[in-house]
Ligand SMILES: Cc1cc2nc3c(=O)[nH]c(=O)nc-3n(C[C@H](O)[C@H](O)[C@H](O)COP(=O)(O)OP(=O)(O)OC[C@H]3O[C@@H](n4cnc5c(N)ncnc54)[C@H](O)[C@@H]3O)c2cc1C
């Protein structure tokens with residue numbers, strides 16, 4: 001492997017902000033230093049011991065907000081793109097998992113990044129792990145949400161193969177409900193709830209086949225391409241995407257891939273958009289038109305398509321997150337389209353597990369991610385709210401380490 005010259009410029013800081021900016025605390029200076037000395041295999045091992053899903057996070061993390069965005073060399077405008085080194089290492093080397101001798105049975109509910117991480121991490125210590133997944137496929141949003149253009153499916157497949165190598169029991173097509181969950185907490189030593197958030201926020205307009213939520217569209221699009229499922233939506237012509245988070249960007253890029261004329265409409269300005277600059281640029285490069293300061297007001301449908309009436313907005317006072325609130329101006333424009341794709345955020349579960357304490361329907365946990373049920377942990381989006389892959393993994397690691405510490409003590 002040849003090291004890109006940019007990594008020679010890393011200052012190998014004693015108090016590295018990049019490491020602090022990584023939610024899973026990757027030892028970035030140490031890994032770069034080892035690579036500079038040509039010790040790639042050791043560097044890779046350190047990376048994987050900390051985060052067995054490094055091949056995934058290096059490709060999907062919002063680097064600008066994490067490691068890259070926190071690098072001290074941002075002050076000179078030359079931050080070190082550690083994630084690229086992480087991508088190269090995980091593309092080149094393969095990790096040999098070795099069982100360590102701990103015992104115990106753990107049930108994991110959900111196979112998104114939080115569930116996959118927990119399964120690999122605990123099985124690598126020798127625990128007997130079973131994953132229960134409601135879908136016929138594994139990976140959660142890694143498989144059905146994030147398109148292959150950003151995360152090639154081979155990296156998810158590799159993680160799934162690792163589960164098999166580690167003898168993780170995989171039970172698909174099994175939705176765990178309240179009764180089953182309580183049963184699992186009795187029949188396993190520990191259970192980890194990693195169910196994510198499955199519902200999208202929708203618009204308060206009448207239902208139409210031409211109005212589709214972005215997560216359903218992406219699921220249909222991704223499963224057809226990655227797993228050969230039959231496609232349900234046949235979108236063509238002109239589409240408007242509402243919202244400007246990463247889901248909206250993924251949907252807009254997927255629509256462009258289908259050669260659909262695509263416009264994103266967002267009710268705030270570019271500065272308030274939750275997507276990363278990289279995602280925004282990708283959309284622009286793919287030919288997506290972006291309209292800021294437009295708020296949907298009403299929709300009418302006829303045989304030819306949809307007419308979406310938007311109210312123009314201006315930015316008002318900042319909200320509690322510092323984002324300016326869009327204020328209507330009573331000036332309207334109407335845009336026509338064949339399809340409206342809504343990417344307005346995800347909703348928490350509808351208190352599916354009534355014995356588990358929730359707050360605004362997100363599962364409440366203590367500092368170790370333990371719920372009110374003594375051997376039930378909750379990790380990932382189900383407890384964090386719509387978050388990121390690396391945050392989901394980081395919360396899973398906290399729970400797994402707590403389980404391991406208890407097993408050591410027992
Ligand atoms: C379209 C899209 C793009 C995104 N892009 C990025 C990105 O680029 N970078 C980034 O960091 N984050 C991204 N995110 C956010 C990120 O994917 C999530 O934060 C992360 O996947 C959460 O992981 P999780 O394991 O908690 O949940 P999920 O990935 O949602 O997985 C939950 C799993 O649990 C299963 N499940 C649910 N209920 C049950 C049940 N009752 N019984 C059994 N199984 C159940 C589900 O089927 C699913 O497989 C994106 C999200 C979306 C929707």
Ligand code: SF4
Pocket residue numbers: 021022023024025026028051057058059061063066067068082083086390
């Ligand atoms: S896991 Fe994400 S945040 Fe951490 S070093 Fe890798 S790319 Fe950066």
